[in-house]
Amino acid sequence: MRLTTKGRFAVTAMIDLGMRHQRGPVTLAGISDRQRISLSYLEQLFGRLRRQGIVDSVRGPGGGYTLARPMTEITVADIIRAVDEPIDATQCGGLGNCHDDRECMTHDLWMSLNARIYDYLDSVHLAELVQQQLDKPEQCAGKKHEHRRVVGSADLKVAANG
Amino acid sequence: MRLTTKGRFAVTAMIDLGMRHQRGPVTLAGISDRQRISLSYLEQLFGRLRRQGIVDSVRGPGGGYTLARPMTEITVADIIRAVDEPIDATQCGGLGNCHDDRECMTHDLWMSLNARIYDYLDSVHLAELVQQQLDKPEQCAGKKHEHRRVVGSADLKVAANG
DNA sequence: TAATAGTTGACCAAAATAATCAGGATTAGT
DNA sequence: ACTAATCCTGATTATTTTGGTCAACTATTA
Ligand code: FES
Ligand code: FES
Numbered sequence: 221m222r223l224t225t226k227g228r229f230a231v232t233a234m235i236d237l238g239m240r241h242q243r244g245p246v247t248l249a250g251i252s253d254r255q256r257i258s259l260s261y262l263e264q265l266f267g268r269l270r271r272q273g274i275v276d277s278v279r280g281p282g283g284g285y286t287l288a289r290p291m292t293e294i295t296v297a298d299i300i301r302a303v304d305e306p307i308d309a310t311q312c313g314g315l316g317n318c319h320d321d322r323e324c325m326t327h328d329l330w331m332s333l334n335a336r337i338y339d340y341l342d343s344v345h346l347a348e349l350v351q352q353q354l355d356k357p358e359q360c361a362g363k364k365h366e367h368r369r370v371v372g373s374a375d376l377k378v379a380a381n382g
Numbered sequence: 383m384r385l386t387t388k389g390r391f392a393v394t395a396m397i398d399l400g401m402r403h404q405r406g407p408v409t410l411a412g413i414s415d416r417q418r419i420s421l422s423y424l425e426q427l428f429g430r431l432r433r434q435g436i437v438d439s440v441r442g443p444g445g446g447y448t449l450a451r452p453m454t455e456i457t458v459a460d461i462i463r464a465v466d467e468p469i470d471a472t473q474c475g476g477l478g479n480c481h482d483d484r485e486c487m488t489h490d491l492w493m494s495l496n497a498r499i500y501d502y503l504d505s506v507h508l509a510e511l512v513q514q515q516l517d518k519p520e521q522c523a524g525k526k527h528e529h530r531r532v533v534g535s536a537d538l539k540v541a542a543n544g
Numbered sequence: 545t546a547a548t549a550g551t552t553g554a555c556c557a558a559a560a561t562a563a564t565c566a567g568g569a570t571t572a573g574t
Numbered sequence: 575a576c577t578a579a580t581c582c583t584g585a586t587t588a589t590t591t592t593g594g595t596c597a598a599c600t601a602t603t604a
Contacts, residue, residue, distance in 0.1 A: 387590080444600085
């Protein structure tokens with residue numbers, strides 16, 4: 221399990237896709253423009269998402285990407301797993317080349333920690349995140365925008381200009 | 383929030399420390415040998431952990447590192463926060479330099495996702511992980527074992543608070 | 545007291561690895 | 575044929591990881 225900007229970009233892009241997939245295929249150029257993510261990078265990410273069966277692609281003019289499954293059946297963990305290929309296990313790489321009993325602690329430890337985090341990320345569905353975005357009143361609709369503190373713990377300090 | 387091998391190594395090392403801090407300071411050389419983590423890397427990691435007040439250091443012969451707080455008051459998020467300096471927010475960096483209405487989705491999205499993950503990792507204490515290791519019988523004592531891609535979703539269940 | 549050895553502390557630089565981007569090739573609609 | 579889009583493969587950049595050196599500190603020993 222790895223959690224970097226790569227996985228986050230993928231989740232962001234998938235939400236963008238989820239918000240407008242009803243109106244036909246969504247182009248990566250559009251996502252790139254809206255979310256300010258490099259088009260080349262998106263292509264790479266969606267290449268993996270497609271091979272993992274999370275999205276479908278339509279080539280040619282009028283094409284783009286569309287969801288391969290309903291949003292309720294796509295979890296955040298699915299997305300991250302697809303683009304951020306999982307670390308196998310530990311330094312043993314699944315071969316168990318540790319010769320003593322103590323080294324295996326690392327192995328089990330990472331595996332269980334991974335499992336716990338995955339277990340959580342598997343409980344968050346794309347539908348929730350999309351709905352969460354749609355529920356927001358036009359927070360920054362053209363004018364000065366004001367961020368609500370949807371999250372309790374982070375010290376969200378935003379300097380809204382205006 | 384970032385979750386890479388860096389944070390994982392730190393967690394692994396902290397569990398090793400937690401398992402034997404009762405018998406006095408633990409040397410990084412010992413952790414390096416047991417967990418197969420580069421000594422230089424450990425020094426770097428524990429330098430941060432010390433500055434964050436998570437561990438204390440004792441120099442000279444018989445020295446090493448010891449926990450600065452009881453294990454029940456150290457969370458996984460604490461450790462990861464200490465070694466893996468958190469990403470600020472998004473590309474706007476908390477300043478809201480997005481000029482249009484749509485970009486802010488990224489901001490709130492990442493913030494809330496971060497908060498959810500931190501919220502979870504804050505609920506996992508070092509004491510649990512240490513106990514989890516101590517509870518394990520000799521899992522791979524000289525025996526050959528094969529590893530699989532257990533990172534599915536429900537393959538590896540964790541018995542927390544055992 | 546003085547010397548010695550074991551240990552952290554801070555720093556730098558190279559090597560390994562991963563993230564990010566650029567350009568061209570391929571497919572399909574008009 | 576032309577264009578809009580996905581696909582593919584390599585290059586560039588950033589980050590992680592390791593290795594090394596030297597100084598500071600402290601317990602042990604002579
Ligand atoms: S067997 Fe995988 S780390 Fe020991
Ligand atoms: S204000 Fe932070 S991303 Fe728009």
